[in-house]
Amino acid sequence: MAAAMKIALLAVAAMAVLSTASAATYNVGEPAGDWGFGINYGSWASSKQFIPGDSIVFKYSPQAHDVLEVSKADYDSCSAASPMTTLNTGNDVVSLPAIGTRYFICGFTGHCTAGMKVAIDVVSASSPSTPSTPSTPSSPAPSSGPSASNSPPPPSPSAATSIRVTAGLGLVVLLAGLMA
Numbered sequence: 639m640a641a642a643m644k645i646a647l648l649a650v651a652a653m654a655v656l657s658t659a660s661a662a663t664y665n666v667g668e669p670a671g672d673w674g675f676g677i678n679y680g681s682w683a684s685s686k687q688f689i690p691g692d693s694i695v696f697k698y699s700p701q702a703h704d705v706l707e708v709s710k711a712d713y714d715s716c717s718a719a720s721p722m723t724t725l726n727t728g729n730d731v732v733s734l735p736a737i738g739t740r741y742f743i744c745g746f747t748g749h750c751t752a753g754m755k756v757a758i759d760v761v762s763a764s765s766p767s768t769p770s771t772p773s774t775p776s777s778p779a780p781s782s783g784p785s786a787s788n789s790p791p792p793p794s795p796s797a798a799t800s801i802r803v804t805a806g807l808g809l810v811v812l813l814a815g816l817m818a
Contacts (some may be wrong), residue, residue: 661691663731666742666756673698673705673744679756689763692734696742700728703754706745707732713741713757716750734760 664686667677673696688694696705706721724745725732734740737760744754 661693662689663693663695664688665695665697672696673703673754675749675752675754677753679753683756683758688734688758688760690734690736690760692760694732694734694758696725696730696732698728700726703744703746703749705730705732706743708741708743710739710741713743713755716743716755718743718745718750721745734758736760737762 666673667679667682670677670682698705705725706718707723707725708717708721712718712720732740732742740758740760742756742758743750
């Protein structure tokens with residue numbers, strides 16, 4: 639009976655550890671810098687795989703910037719007129735609890751149009767980390783440029799994904815050792 643209790647407890651602990659180990663926190667714009675000018679936030683965001691449970695952190699000087707969560711239409715037009723959320727502490731943590739795209743801009747005049755905007759696409763944990771490739775046409779088109787074989791390889795899974803798996807497995811092993 640005690641052995642069965644230990645196994646059940648280990649299974650519950652392993653599930654809890656794996657669910658909490660899957661969350662990652664990303665500092666927006668790193669490693670290049672904080673929430674500010676001179677960063678290509680589109681490239682930064684597309685190099686990550688955000689999944690439900692992750693968080694993003696906007697670090698900035700509150701005298702110089704803020705963060706507004708806006709609709710897609712307001713994101714596209716850089717309109718700060720109707721934000722869904724206004725953040726202005728300079729160290730703002732945003733939880734990403736669900737699948738979908740979230741849109742953030744700097745509300746200071748001219749900052750969004752100067753590039754201070756980021757769209758965060760939260761996908762299922764089982765989604766591939768790279769976008770799917772378009773289908774190939776049925777008849778080949780004449781080539782006027784480099785062949786597809788010269789394309790760069792797809793990005794490797796994010797460091798956060800590797801940390802999630804390593805931390806989860808490490809904690810399960812530790813718990814198993816403690817239960818023995």
